[in-house]
Amino acid sequence: MAERIEVVESQTGDRVEGQTSELQRRSSGGLHRVVIVGGGFGGLQCTIDLKGAPVHITLIDRRNHHLFQPLLYQVATTSLATSEIAWPIRSLLRTRPDVETLLATVTGVDTAGRRVLLDGGDAVPYDTLVLATGARHAYFGHDEWEPFAPGLKTLEDATTVRRRLLLAFERAERATDLDERQALLSFVIIGGGPTGVELAGTIAELAHENLRGDFRHIDTRDSRVVLVEAGPRILPAFTEDLSAYAKGALEKLGVTVELGRPVTDCNADGVMFGGQWLRARTILWAAGVQASPAAQWLDAPADRAGRVLVEPDLTVPGHPEIFVVGDTAMVNGPDGTPVPGIAPAAKQQGGFVARTIGARLKGEPSAGAFRYAHAGSLATIGKRAAVVDFGWLKLTGWTAWWLWGLAHIYFLIGVRNRLAVALSWLWIYLRGQRSARLITQGDAGGEALAKD
Amino acid sequence: MAERIEVVESQTGDRVEGQTSELQRRSSGGLHRVVIVGGGFGGLQCTIDLKGAPVHITLIDRRNHHLFQPLLYQVATTSLATSEIAWPIRSLLRTRPDVETLLATVTGVDTAGRRVLLDGGDAVPYDTLVLATGARHAYFGHDEWEPFAPGLKTLEDATTVRRRLLLAFERAERATDLDERQALLSFVIIGGGPTGVELAGTIAELAHENLRGDFRHIDTRDSRVVLVEAGPRILPAFTEDLSAYAKGALEKLGVTVELGRPVTDCNADGVMFGGQWLRARTILWAAGVQASPAAQWLDAPADRAGRVLVEPDLTVPGHPEIFVVGDTAMVNGPDGTPVPGIAPAAKQQGGFVARTIGARLKGEPSAGAFRYAHAGSLATIGKRAAVVDFGWLKLTGWTAWWLWGLAHIYFLIGVRNRLAVALSWLWIYLRGQRSARLITQGDAGGEALAKD
Numbered sequence: 048m049a050e051r052i053e054v055v056e057s058q059t060g061d062r063v064e065g066q067t068s069e070l071q072r073r074s075s076g077g078l079h080r081v082v083i084v085g086g087g088f089g090g091l092q093c094t095i096d097l098k099g100a101p102v103h104i105t106l107i108d109r110r111n112h113h114l115f116q117p118l119l120y121q122v123a124t125t126s127l128a129t130s131e132i133a134w135p136i137r138s139l140l141r142t143r144p145d146v147e148t149l150l151a152t153v154t155g156v157d158t159a160g161r162r163v164l165l166d167g168g169d170a171v172p173y174d175t176l177v178l179a180t181g182a183r184h185a186y187f188g189h190d191e192w193e194p195f196a197p198g199l200k201t202l203e204d205a206t207t208v209r210r211r212l213l214l215a216f217e218r219a220e221r222a223t224d225l226d227e228r229q230a231l232l233s234f235v236i237i238g239g240g241p242t243g244v245e246l247a248g249t250i251a252e253l254a255h256e257n258l259r260g261d262f263r264h265i266d267t268r269d270s271r272v273v274l275v276e277a278g279p280r281i282l283p284a285f286t287e288d289l290s291a292y293a294k295g296a297l298e299k300l301g302v303t304v305e306l307g308r309p310v311t312d313c314n315a316d317g318v319m320f321g322g323q324w325l326r327a328r329t330i331l332w333a334a335g336v337q338a339s340p341a342a343q344w345l346d347a348p349a350d351r352a353g354r355v356l357v358e359p360d361l362t363v364p365g366h367p368e369i370f371v372v373g374d375t376a377m378v379n380g381p382d383g384t385p386v387p388g389i390a391p392a393a394k395q396q397g398g399f400v401a402r403t404i405g406a407r408l409k410g411e412p413s414a415g416a417f418r419y420a421h422a423g424s425l426a427t428i429g430k431r432a433a434v435v436d437f438g439w440l441k442l443t444g445w446t447a448w449w450l451w452g453l454a455h456i457y458f459l460i461g462v463r464n465r466l467a468v469a470l471s472w473l474w475i476y477l478r479g480q481r482s483a484r485l486i487t488q489g490d491a492g493g494e495a496l497a498k499d
Numbered sequence: 500m501a502e503r504i505e506v507v508e509s510q511t512g513d514r515v516e517g518q519t520s521e522l523q524r525r526s527s528g529g530l531h532r533v534v535i536v537g538g539g540f541g542g543l544q545c546t547i548d549l550k551g552a553p554v555h556i557t558l559i560d561r562r563n564h565h566l567f568q569p570l571l572y573q574v575a576t577t578s579l580a581t582s583e584i585a586w587p588i589r590s591l592l593r594t595r596p597d598v599e600t601l602l603a604t605v606t607g608v609d610t611a612g613r614r615v616l617l618d619g620g621d622a623v624p625y626d627t628l629v630l631a632t633g634a635r636h637a638y639f640g641h642d643e644w645e646p647f648a649p650g651l652k653t654l655e656d657a658t659t660v661r662r663r664l665l666l667a668f669e670r671a672e673r674a675t676d677l678d679e680r681q682a683l684l685s686f687v688i689i690g691g692g693p694t695g696v697e698l699a700g701t702i703a704e705l706a707h708e709n710l711r712g713d714f715r716h717i718d719t720r721d722s723r724v725v726l727v728e729a730g731p732r733i734l735p736a737f738t739e740d741l742s743a744y745a746k747g748a749l750e751k752l753g754v755t756v757e758l759g760r761p762v763t764d765c766n767a768d769g770v771m772f773g774g775q776w777l778r779a780r781t782i783l784w785a786a787g788v789q790a791s792p793a794a795q796w797l798d799a800p801a802d803r804a805g806r807v808l809v810e811p812d813l814t815v816p817g818h819p820e821i822f823v824v825g826d827t828a829m830v831n832g833p834d835g836t837p838v839p840g841i842a843p844a845a846k847q848q849g850g851f852v853a854r855t856i857g858a859r860l861k862g863e864p865s866a867g868a869f870r871y872a873h874a875g876s877l878a879t880i881g882k883r884a885a886v887v888d889f890g891w892l893k894l895t896g897w898t899a900w901w902l903w904g905l906a907h908i909y910f911l912i913g914v915r916n917r918l919a920v921a922l923s924w925l926w927i928y929l930r931g932q933r934s935a936r937l938i939t940q941g942d943a944g945g946e947a948l949a950k951d
Contacts (some may be wrong), residue, residue, distance in 0.1 A: 111665060112937050112938070130935040138932070149672070150672075214602075221621070463926045483582040484582075487654050
C-alpha cells in the first residue's frame with residue numbers, strides 16, 4: 048500500500064520566510080522533522096538507525112541511487128555492471144513510512160529559517176539537519192585538467208572511464224602511426240591511494256591478460272600502465288612494509304610505479320610529472336577530493352579541502368541543530384589525526400548522529416563526542432593480491448584478496464547484488480571474461496573516436 | 500597469443516583509387532576477402548557460419564557490442580542491466596584468427612573500386628561484401644516527434660527510456676499541481692507490435708505492482724498506461740484470436756488499448772490520436788522502423804522503408820558480390836509476404852549468405868534462392884502471460900510465458916549472461932525487485948528534471 052500523507056499546515060509557519068510552497072506545507076504529523084541530505088553511506092546509515100525514533104525523516108539526494116563507491120573502480124574497468132553496485136534509495140526505504148525520499152538538488156540552506164532550499168524554488172523545513180553530501184574529485188586548482196584526466200566518483204564517471212579505456216584499444220587497433228599507437232596504449236593513473244592502486248592493477252590485468260587475443264594488429268601486452276604518485280610511497284595510509292609489498296605486486300603485474308613525482312601538466316597528448324613528459328591518450332585522476340559545498344551553504348569554517356570543521360559531536364559551530372558527516376566533515380580521531388574519508392567512517396558518523404538525535408528527543412544526556420574506531424584498511428592489487436591492515440593483523444597476497452572480496456560482498460546491500468557480484472567475479476576467474484566491456488554513450492562516429 | 504598480420508600489398512591495388520591507407524594494405528594472406536558490415540544477428544551469424552571457409556573476414560560495426568535486441572525493452576523497463584544483453588563483438592570472435600573486428604562507422608561503399616569507406620578517410624577493400632546494418636525507429640515523416648517520443652533500438656535508447664520513466668514518477672512525487680501530477684503519471688506507448696505490447700505490459704506492472712509503496716505523496720496505481728495502435732488490432736503478425744487475447748491480458752494489467760487511432764501530433768505536453776488529445780509527459784515510440792542507408796550507399800532500388808530490394812539469393816541487382824541481409828533487406832518469403840524484420844529471419848539470411856559464399860569458392864552450384872522458414876511468433880504481456888504462435892501450435896498465458904522465457908535465455912550468448920538474466924528474472928518473481936532501477940546520465944538538477 049502506498050503511504051498517503053495528508054497536507055496540513057506546517058508546524059513552523061512562523062519561521063518560514065518568502066515563498067511558501069506546497070512541499071513546505073506537507074506534514075510531519077507534528078513530529079520532529081529530520082532532513083538528511085545525501086543517500087551515501089553516512090546519510091543512509093543515519094536514516095536506518097533512526098528507525099523507531101519519534102521523527103519524520105526527509106532524505107534528499109540528487110541521484111535516485113545509493114552507490115557502493117568502494118567497487119566503483121570495478122565498473123570503470125569492465126568487471127561489474129552499474130546496477131550491481133547501485134540500488135534505488137526509495138526502494139531501500141520502502142518499508143519505512145516515517146521516511147520520505149526526495150530526488151532533488153539542494154541549492155543552499157536557510158539556517159535562520161531552518162529550511163533546505165531545492166532546485167525549482169521549493170524548500171523543506173527542518174528541526175534537525177544532517178548534511179552527508181560527500182566529495183568530488185579535485186584538481187588542486189587545475190580544473191582545466193578534468194577533460195583529459197577524468198576522476199571516479201559517480202556511475203557516469205565510471206562509464207566514462209570505461210569508454211575511454213576500451214576506445215583506446217580500439218583506436219590503437221586502427222592506428223597506422225606507431226607513435227600514435229604507443230600513445231593510445233599508454234595509460235597513466237595519477238594518485239597512489241587505494242583507488243589509484245586498484246585502477247592500475249586492474250588495467251594492467253585487462254591489457255596483459257583479458258584482452259589478449261581479441262585484437263589482430265596490436266598486442267595489448269605492449270600496453271604501458273604507469274602509476275604516478277607525488278609522495279614517497281603508494282598507499283600512505285598503510286604501514287611502510289605493506290606499501291612496499293603493494294608496489295612490488297603492481298610491478299609484477301607490469302605497472303610502472305613512479306614515486307615522488309608531482310604532476311605539473313596534463314593535456315590531450317599526455318602528462319608531465321617530475322619534469323618528465325609521457326605521451327599518453329588515457330589519463331585517469333585518483334589524486335584528490337574536494338568536499339561538497341556544504342560549508343558555503345552554512346557559511347561555516349572549513350579546511351582547504353572544503354570540509355566543515357565540525358565540533359567533536361559533529362555539529363556545526365553555533366548550530367547544534369545541524370550535523371555534518373562523512374567526506375564533507377573534518378574531525379579528528381582518537382589518535383589526533385583526521386578521520387579518513389572512507390565508507391566505514393561515514394557509517395559510524397551517521398550512526399552516531401542518529402543516536403544523538405534519539406537521546407536529545409528523549410531528554411537523555413548527549414552521547415558526547417564522536418569516537419572513530421578504525422576497523423582496518425584494505426586495498427586490492429589486481430585479482431590475486433591485496434593488502435589488509437587491521438593494526439593487530441597484517442595480510443598480503445591471496446589470503447588478503449579473499450578477505451577483501453568477502454568483506455565487500457558482505458557489505459553490499461541485498462542478497463541479489465551479492466549473488467550478481469559473486470557471479471561476475473567467478474566468471475573473471477574461471478573464464479577470464481569481464482562482463483561489462485561495453486562502450487556506451489558515444490559510438491565510433493561520435494566524439495569518442497574523434498582525434499581529440 | 501595476439502594474432503599478428505603482416506602488412507603486404509593489397510591484392511586489388513589495381514582497382515583501388517584515391518588515397519591508399521595503411522588499412523587497405525593490410526593483408527588477407529591472398530585469401531578471398533569478405534567484409535561484413537554490422538555485428539547484429541545477421542552479420543554475426545554469417546561470420547560464425549563462414550568458419551573454416553578459405554576467406555579472410557573483416558567485421559565492421561560502429562558499436563563494440565552485439566546487442567540482444569529482443570530483450571531491450573527489459574533494460575528500458577528496469578528488469579535487466581545493459582551488460583546482461585550485450586557482448587563485445589571482438590570477444591565473441593577471439594578464437595577466430597580469420598576474423599578481424601573493426602570498430603568504425605561506414606560512410607559509404609565504392610562499388611566500382613570494391614571498397615567500404617570508413618570515418619576518418621580509411622577504406623577496406625572487399626571481394627564479397629555483406630551489409631547487415633539493421634534499422635532505426637522512424638517517425639513517418641515526423642522526425643520532430645523524436646525528442647518527445649523516443650524509440651528503442653540501442654542501449655542508449657533503453658537507458659534514455661528508463662530515465663524518463665523513473666523521472667516521471669519522481670517528478671510526480673514532487674508535483675504540487677494535480678493536473679501536472681496526472682500528466683506525469685500518464686504513459687503513452689505508440690505502436691501495437693510486440694515491442695509496444697511488451698513495453699505497455701511491463702510499465703503497467705511497474706506502476707501497479709513494483710513501485711507501490713516506494714512513494715509517499717503519489718499512489719503509483721493511479722498511473723495511466725495507454726497503448727495506441729493505428730490499425731484495427733494489436734500484434735497484427737499473430738492470428739486474430741491471439742491478438743484479442745493479448746488485448747484482454749493487457750487490459751487486465753490496467754493498460755488502456757486504443758485501436759484504429761493513428762497519432763497525428765506529439766509534443767512535450769502530450770499526444771493527439773484519433774482526434775483525441777491526451778496530456779502525458781512520457782511518450783514512447785514503437786510504431787515503425789527505417790532501414791539503414793545501405794540502399795543509398797549502393798544506389799540500389801529500395802522500398803519505402805529504405806530496405807534494399809534484393810534478388811532471391813539476397814544479392815543486390817547487378818552486384819552479385821554484394822549481399823544485404825536482415826532489417827536492411829526486402830525479400831519475400833515462400834508465402835509471398837515479406838520476410839519479417841525479426842532476429843530469426845536475420846540469422847537465417849546470414850547463414851544462407853555464408854553457405855552461398857562457401858559454395859561459390861568451391862565452384863559448386865549456387866544455393867539458389869533464400870527460403871525463409873518461419874519458426875513462430877512470440878510476445879510477452881507482463882511477467883505472467885505471453886502469446887506464442889508456431890502455426891501448428893498456439894499458446895497463451897503462463898505456459899506461453901515460460902516457453903518465451905526459456906527460448907530467450909537459450910538464445911542469449913554465453914552461459915554467464917544466461918545465469919545473470921535468469922537471476923534477474925528470479926528476483927522479480929520472488930521479491931518484486933527490479934535490478935536496474937537506475938537513473939543515469941542526467942541528475943535531478945540537470946536536463947532530466949527540467950520542466951521541458
